[in-house]
Amino acid sequence: MANKICELCLSPDLGGLELYMMRASRYFGKECVSVINEKGKLLGYYKEGADRFFTLKRRNVFFSWLSAAALAKIIDNEEIDVLHLHWTKDLPLAIMGKLLSKRKPRVVQSRHMTMTRFKDDFYHRFLYKNMEMMLAVTHQVKNQIEKFVPSIICPKVEVLYIGAEQPMQISTQERESRRKELGLGQSFTVGIVGRIEEPKGQHIVLEAVKKLSEKGIDAKALIVGHAMDEKYLHNLQREYGDIALFTGFTSEAQIMMQLCDVVVLATENETFGLVLIEAMMCGVCVVASRSGGPLEIIDDGINGLLFKTFDSDDLADKLILLERDEIFRKTFANAGKVKALDIFENKKQFNELKTILEKL
Helix, strand or coil, X not given: CCCCEEEEECCCCCXXXXXXXXXXXHHHHHHEEEEEECCCCHHHXXXXXXXXXXXXXXXXXXXXXXXXXHHHHHHHHCCCCEEEECCHHHHHHHHHHHHHCCCCCEEEEEECCCCCCCCCCHHHHHHHHCCCEEEECCHHHHHHHHHHCCCCCCCEEEECCCCECCCCCCCHHHHHHHHHHHCXXXXXXXXXXXXXXXXXXXXXXXXXXXXXXXXXXXXXXXXXXXXXXXXXXXXXXXXXXXXXXXXXXXXXXXXXXXXXXEEEECCCCCCCCHHHHHHHHCCCEEEEECCCHHHHCCCECCCEEEECCCCHHHHHHHHHHHHHCHHHHHHHHHHHHHHHHHHCEHHHHHXXXXXXXXXX
C-alpha cells in the first residue's frame, strides 16, 4: 500500500497536464511532496500555497544524472513509496531516480499524450520494465499503449480520466456586467480557451464566427489564453480583429467560459479535453472536434455537438443551429453539466487514483 507519494513534473509550461499534477498533490496533502522545474511556470502556484515541494533543474542528457541523483535523495529523505509522473519527458529521470535511490519506489505514469510509434528498442524496454503502472487519460490512449508497447515489457495499464473542480458560478447580473465591460453586449459569443497556437484551431473558430457574421448574425469570438506562437496570434488579430476579443492569459478562465454562449474545442487531435469538462460544469454548451478525447466526453446530440475536425464550414453550421434555438442550446448545456459532475468531478477521480495507488 502506498503511504507517501511524490508528484513529479519538470515541464516548463502551464496547461492541463501541469495543473492536474498540482491538484493531485493538493488532494494527497501531507502524504505528498511535489518535484517541479526550478524555472517552470508551476513555481508561482506553489510559492503562493502551503504545498511541500522541491525544485530541480532540467538538464541535458549529459548531466541528467545530477538531477536523477537529487531526485533519489528526495525519494530517500522523504520515504517515498510511489513516484507519480505526468510529463513523458520526465520518464528517464524518474527511472534513474528510482534506481539510484535506496527505497526503489514504484513508478506510475499518467499518460496525457497520444502514443504513435512502437516502443520496442532497448532504451524503451529498459524504461518500461522499471515501471509499475501507466494511467491512460482515455480508452483511446490505453489502446495505443497496448498497441505500441510490447506486452512482455508493458506495465499494467488502466484508464483514469482527468477530473475538474466544480466552478464558482457567477450571477446573471455579473455575467451581463462583464459582457458589457468587454464589449460583447448581446452578441452570440463563441469562446475558445487554451494556448494560442495553430494546432489548437483558433483560426477555425474565428473563420466559423466570421461565416456567422456574413449571414447577418451578431456573433463574436472570445479567445482566452496566452500566445505560444506570436506570429500566429498577430495574424489572427489582423484578420479577425473586428469580430474577436483576445484576453491573453487569465486566472479567471472558468469565469470567461460563463460569459460565452458556446465553448468550442477545435484542436486537431486533442488527447483528452479538460476545457470541455470545465465548460460543461459551468453550464455552458460545448462543441468539439470529432476526434480524440472529445469522443469520450461529448455524446453527440445529447450533451453537446461534434464537428468535422478543422472544418470551419461544419463548425459554422453547428453554431448556427445553437444560435437560432436557445432552448436547444440550454438543453445541451444542462445535460452536459449533469454528465460532467457525475463522471468527471475532481474529487471522484482523485478518490479513484488514491484507490489505485493503495493497491500497488
